[in-house]
Amino acid sequence: MDIWDIHCHLSGVPGETPESRLANLLEYADRMGVARLCIFMGMQWSYDPSPEKMRQENDEVLQALRHFPNRAFGFVYLNPKHRQASLDELNRCVRDGPMVGVKLWVAEHCNEPELDPLLERATELKAVIFQHTWIKVTGNLPGESTPMELAQLAARHPRATIVCGHSGGDWELGLRAIRPFQNVFTDLGGGAPTAGFTEMAVRELGMERVIYGSDVGGRSFSSQLAKVFGANISSTARRLILGDNLKRLLKPILDHKGIRL
Amino acid sequence: MKNLPNPNWSLSRRRFLLSACIGGTLAKFTAKAASQTRMPPPPKIIDVNVNLSRWPLRRIRYDDTAALAGMLNQKGVTQAWASTFDALLHKDLGSVNARLADECRRYGRRILLPFGSINPKSPDWEEELRRCSEEYQMIGIRLYPNYHGYKLDDPEFLKLLRLATDRHLIVQVALLMEDERMMHPLLRVQQVDATPLSGVVKEVPGARVVLLNATGKLSGSSLRDLTNAGQVFVEIAMLEGVGGISNLLKQVPAHRILFGSHAPLFYFDSALLKLKESPLDSNPLQQICRDNAERLTKKPS
Numbered sequence: 001m002d003i004w005d006i007h008c009h010l011s012g013v014p015g016e017t018p019e020s021r022l023a024n025l026l027e028y029a030d031r032m033g034v035a036r037l038c039i040f041m042g043m044q045w046s047y048d049p050s051p052e053k054m055r056q057e058n059d060e061v062l063q064a065l066r067h068f069p070n071r072a073f074g075f076v077y078l079n080p081k082h083r084q085a086s087l088d089e090l091n092r093c094v095r096d097g098p099m100v101g102v103k104l105w106v107a108e109h110c111n112e113p114e115l116d117p118l119l120e121r122a123t124e125l126k127a128v129i130f131q132h133t134w135i136k137v138t139g140n141l142p143g144e145s146t147p148m149e150l151a152q153l154a155a156r157h158p159r160a161t162i163v164c165g166h167s168g169g170d171w172e173l174g175l176r177a178i179r180p181f182q183n184v185f186t187d188l189g190g191g192a193p194t195a196g197f198t199e200m201a202v203r204e205l206g207m208e209r210v211i212y213g214s215d216v217g218g219r220s221f222s223s224q225l226a227k228v229f230g231a232n233i234s235s236t237a238r239r240l241i242l243g244d245n246l247k248r249l250l251k252p253i254l255d256h257k258g259i260r261l
Numbered sequence: 262m263k264n265l266p267n268p269n270w271s272l273s274r275r276r277f278l279l280s281a282c283i284g285g286t287l288a289k290f291t292a293k294a295a296s297q298t299r300m301p302p303p304p305k306i307i308d309v310n311v312n313l314s315r316w317p318l319r320r321i322r323y324d325d326t327a328a329l330a331g332m333l334n335q336k337g338v339t340q341a342w343a344s345t346f347d348a349l350l351h352k353d354l355g356s357v358n359a360r361l362a363d364e365c366r367r368y369g370r371r372i373l374l375p376f377g378s379i380n381p382k383s384p385d386w387e388e389e390l391r392r393c394s395e396e397y398q399m400i401g402i403r404l405y406p407n408y409h410g411y412k413l414d415d416p417e418f419l420k421l422l423r424l425a426t427d428r429h430l431i432v433q434v435a436l437l438m439e440d441e442r443m444m445h446p447l448l449r450v451q452q453v454d455a456t457p458l459s460g461v462v463k464e465v466p467g468a469r470v471v472l473l474n475a476t477g478k479l480s481g482s483s484l485r486d487l488t489n490a491g492q493v494f495v496e497i498a499m500l501e502g503v504g505g506i507s508n509l510l511k512q513v514p515a516h517r518i519l520f521g522s523h524a525p526l527f528y529f530d531s532a533l534l535k536l537k538e539s540p541l542d543s544n545p546l547q548q549i550c551r552d553n554a555e556r557l558t559k560k561p562s
Contacts, residue, residue: 012502028503031538136442137449170443172319192440192499193531195321217503222534230528232322
């Protein structure tokens with residue numbers, strides 16, 4: 001089976017162009033047996049991107065995708081504070097372009113009503129919605145969402161397919177927050193490879209709701225794959241987490257776009 | 262599951278070493294091609310960052326000494342430098358160190374080497390140091406400055422480093438145990454500031470210092486300055502970023518890098534897979550996995 005990685009970036013990777021950075025990432029991915037990468041956001045990030053910056057970052061992802069259409073998928077980066085610009089980007093990159101998902105980061109708390117039209121449109125397009133979350137005892141960024149806020153969003157949008165980025169960082173709390181919402185899946189990526197994380201995710205959410213992601217280039221493939229290979233889980237769970245769950249989530253939009261694997 | 266990077270040495274050592282040893286050539290291979298290539302046997306690993314007993318905030322797999330030793334043995338580790346989570350919060354370090362030595366002797370499969378802990382802010386800590394050296398015949402000690410409440414410019418730390426060096430003990434300094442962002446609100450500690458260490462090490466000729474969990478935040482010139490100041494080593498448990506070891510080698514020479522897993526708090530496979538992710542020649546691979554640690558354990562003649 002193939003390993004699919006739901007959480008990759010073009011930052012923290014050497015390379016002057018988006019495509020050279022993706023090429024570098026894919027060399028490491030090859031070493032680790034990772035077949036497909038979902039990438040989002042550009043070479044230099046913005047917490048609260050203007051419409052122009054949003055478009056620029058998405059253009060960089062599109063540019064990288066053109067060189068590796070069989071190895072990477074793109075998620076469009078949106079800022080809910082710019083509603084119409086975000087809807088336009090969603091249409092440009094997903095409806096009319098090759099992207100298959102939405103990335104929401106830290107511009108706005110995800111329980112705010114500004115997200116509703118974006119989720120509605122993304123759901124119409126069958127796009128997977130990836131929302132960054134974290135619970136920091138050191139204090140969250142001003143617009144940084146928690147899994148508890150994501151749960152509120154999920155309750156309003158039961159038809160949306162939502163991924164809880166980082167499982168909230170503090171996964172022992174984050175996994176509990178999203179547990180009741182069957183349309184919320186969890187991303188293992190981006191935190192330390194702390195033992196017990198994956199076991200709790202499988203125990204509390206079920207193996208069908210857990211997805212491998214790395215958060216490269218800031219993180220390594222190694223530390224994040226170790227969360228799956230090192231976990232005391234069944235081989236069936238391992239297969240689902242490493243690829244089959246993400247394939248299942250993306251199947252509607254891939255079918256809609258006529259993309260055959 | 263074909264084409265997966267199985268981190269179990271005993272099952273996939275050839276596939277693993279393919280990536281670890283061939284360097285840049287391998288990056289051009291697909292994973293499928295990689296899995297079909299034959300490789301020499303892997304080096305045995307010395308893991309310099311292992312912990313016994315129970316993490317204060319969670320039960321974790323392998324928080325039983327015999328089970329931990331069994332797992333390490335199965336992963337190809339032939340020696341592991343072990344401290345104990347008890348040393349973080351227990352005040353009676355005499356008891357902690359005695360128990361650590363006993364656990365390693367009884368259940369350690371001759372893999373676990375105890376590294377006792379000393380709190381230089383605790384009364385009569387010199388006696389604990391003597392016991393570690395003389396009674397338990399330890400080869401090193403592990404310090405937790407942030408849990409024990411001192412900084413590395415504290416005169417007591419300098420004194421401890423001197424006395425430990427006089428006894429030919431390796432001194433490990435744990436800069437961090439877990440991500441500061443997710444600490445329990447009642448158990449928050451800041452990462453140890455390693456900046457003063459450069460100066461302190463220069464005052465103690467012959468000191469051998471191993472920084473644990475340092476490569477997550479230390480990098481660039483600050484890391485380079487530290488490893489240039491004396492016999493200061495780092496390990497890879499908290500090393501992050503794609504191609505982490507390759508990046509680290511641009512900052513620190515291979516002879517100053519050790520294999521460390523931070524198991525069982527971290528999944529052991531994290532450190533193991535890092536050896537695969539970076540294209541390493543066999544020489545630095547051997548140095549990191551074993552040779553550097555082995556050389557450290559030899560007392561100067």
